[in-house]
Amino acid sequence: MDLKSMNNMDLFMSTIFILFLVVVPLLKLLDWLFGDRDDCCYMLNYECYKPAAESRKVGTESSCRVVLRNKKLGWEEYKFLLQTMVSSGIGEETYSPQNVIDGKEENPDLSDSIEEMDDIFFSTLDQLFAKSGISPQEIDVLVVNVSLLSPEPSLSARIVNRYKMRPDIKSYNLSGMGCSASLIAIDLVRQFFKVQKRALGVVVSTESLGPNWYCGKEKSMMLSNCLFRSGGCSMLFTNNPDLKHLANFKLKTLVRTHFGSNDEAYECCIQVEDDNGYRGFRLTKKLTKAAAKAFIINLKVLLPKILPPWEILRYVLVSLRWGKQKNPMLEAVGQGLNLKSGVEHFCIHPGGRAVIDGVGKSLGLSEYDLEPARMTLHRFGNTSAGGLWYVLGYMEAKKRLKKGDRIFMISFGAGFKCNNCVWEVMRDLDDPNVWADCVDRYPPKTLVNPFTHKYGWINAEYLSFFRLEDCVFAWDMEK
Structure with missing residues (x-):
């Protein structure tokens, strides 16, 4: 890039910066003056x-x-x-x-x-x-x-x-x-x-x-x-x-994204009958890809609503400097986008280990941030649409939620849909709720399934010639 191009870029970025400082506060003032301040949930x-x-x-x-x-x-x-x-x-x-x-x-x-x-x-x-x-x-x-x-x-x-x-x-x-x-x-x-x-x-x-x-x-x-x-x-x-x-x-804001117009996304999580007429719920390998795309679309709308103006401005300037990325909203985290400038807690749908890992990696979250979702998956499994509230309950039982904190709630569903929202905590919360009898045991020292140690032989390649009816398991011997 020559000197003239660099000067033009600097002038352009300075103009954006000035406009941003003027326009954003003005929009927020107009919203405060003429918006429906009673529109609350x-x-x-x-x-x-x-x-x-x-x-x-x-x-x-x-x-x-x-x-x-x-x-x-x-x-x-x-x-x-x-x-x-x-x-x-x-x-x-x-x-x-x-x-x-x-x-x-x-x-x-x-x-x-x-x-x-x-x-x-x-x-x-x-x-x-x-x-x-x-x-x-x-x-x-x-x-x-x-x-x-x-x-x-x-x-x-x-x-x-x-x-x-x-x-x-x-x-x-x-x-x-x-x-x-x-x-x-x-x-x-x-x-x-x-x-x-x-x-x-x-x-x-x-x-x-x-x-x-x-x-x-x-x-x-x-x-x-x-x-x-x-x-x-x-x-x-x-x-x-x-x-x-x-x-x-x-409820501070809620953004719904429906990616059902894409055939792969529509079919990645679908109730069907198999070739023998047995009805079930098919989860395909395309699910992760569909979730990522729906998540990106959702974040483009949601993040400007929850991040402070200076964080958005810094992201815009960095994006202009480094050029267009493959997945802008996801790779922006790698460029230093600080989500915690807008929210303190992350309530992720406990749909499975891959879902939790994928969201954590995409948003650059720590193990502390992912702990509520991981522990909910471990204790209660994937409870479908009810799962988010067990995650929220874990945060409350662990006394993490303080007045004024903001919670970023992230959910995915068949269709394919990504629905996210942000809550503001209205007072310090410490109800042990559904976790009352076990929260003291969480997080456990290890999440390794005890079955791994008991029946590790199941993965041995040299046993591939076995037939299921030939095997004797522990519970068979107890009969």
Whole structure:
């Protein structure tokens, strides 16, 4: 680059700098003067689900018992499942649907599905209403999201009927929205708050696993059996400024991205039937790529909303100096983009170890930042749309959340969708919530699955000639 070009570049960057210093404060002032300052969404409380029965817990060995019930699997499929379970980052105390515990995964009936939902709905809602001191009859809007179950009457109607809610309640039932459905439901409540002031809203977020257990042998569809576990959450929201002092969080911004126009992204996470007619959830190798692209699109909109002006300006200047990057929003972190200038905590969807690692690497996060998501995956598994709230609960149980802190919540879901938001902590929080009986044990010294030490021989190449029916496992010897 010659001297003249360098001078022109310096002049251009100086002009941008001056405009930035003038325009950004002016826009913020206009927004403050003429914007809707009553357009707010507070979260009063949330309650995560944890089964009361210890018999619902599934460790590696009990998971293997379930796997062995599928007589369609051969040695290669069994090895694949064991390797996946060992490397998944999931611990020994997650929860499975009751019908799977009872051995009915191949032939679930509607009553099993409804009972699974009722248990999650009513246990979390009972606690939510009791803790908040809010009556179900005071609720103005109810949004329920369960992707894989849509009975008639709807699941939201079951809740209205159980709690005898008002006839004028606005109820919505979302299905097929995937693991990021919680934030979609919250956005729906937020939009409702724009037209009804001093309102109360409830979101119930979970997934129906019992009737959707995959009983075939296609590897890309068996993954869901290894990763997904029972869980869910109910949340209470308001836009009533008189209840602000009772709120735990305030929603600062929420950005939704839908990458479904791309065929690869649309098909990377999809419910289908295999060649033998067994229905399941297929997760393809394209998922990581789709998530990255959707994440980039989302960050382009979200980051200017959450980062301070000087950080954005520094990023623009560095980008101009170094030229266009392959993935600008991701590689910007490598150029020194400081996300912690805008947020203090990162609440990442615990969809799997690869998801957590990928987000951590993309955003340049530390192990401290990733700990809540890793520990949630270990203790509760991937609980689909409810997973974010277990991560949030871990932060609260560890007394990390202080008044004024901001939380960057990151979620991905089928479609393909990336929905992210930022919360502001309204007061110091220290409720141990669903983590009460185990938070002192986290983080553990190691996340290595004990199965690795007990059954490491499963990966030995010289045993590839074995047949599954020839093997004797520890639980067989106990019979």
